[in-house]
Amino acid sequence: MTAGQIQDNHQRDQLQRRDEGKLNNMSYDLQHLVKQVREIVKMMVRVRDLQCETDWKIFSGSYYCISTEKKSWTSSREDCIAKGADLAIIDSQEEKDLLSGLESSGADIWIGLTDNVQEGTWMWVDGTHVTTKYWADGQPNSKGGNQDCGEMWLKGTWNDELCSTENIWICEK
Structure with missing residues (x-):
């Protein structure tokens, strides 16, 4: 070399x-x-x-948080579950009034109401049957046969809607 x-x-x-x-x-x-x-x-x-940790509202031993974004009913429920909560269950006029007052823009709001197990049998996300009802006139109507998720309208009245519709939602824990 x-x-x-x-x-x-x-x-x-x-x-x-x-x-x-x-x-x-x-x-x-x-x-x-x-x-x-x-x-x-x-x-x-x-x-x-x-997001909700500082904005939870308390009423009668439950905590509520309203979202700022829109998602389908299923995605909304998944978000609540990830926060250690679930979509809100409404069992009194006072609770309905409180929750409808959390959102002032008039947007539709997902609540924990569905008849996706059996058409026409509305249940809450915890599996209990709906006993207190605040349906808007003519609702639920299952328009098109596939409105299986419950939303709250302005003034707290309820409507059945397509679960794929994107709404804001209320978590309860």
């Missing part, structure tokens, strides 16, 4: 070590960025989950 070849091999080895060092640094930087992104996502989830 000539002196030039030895020098070329030495330079190649130095370049290879330098490139490996750069790759290791880049790999470390990438891992660090991934870790930071994961932390940011965790913080965003905590912020979403805490």
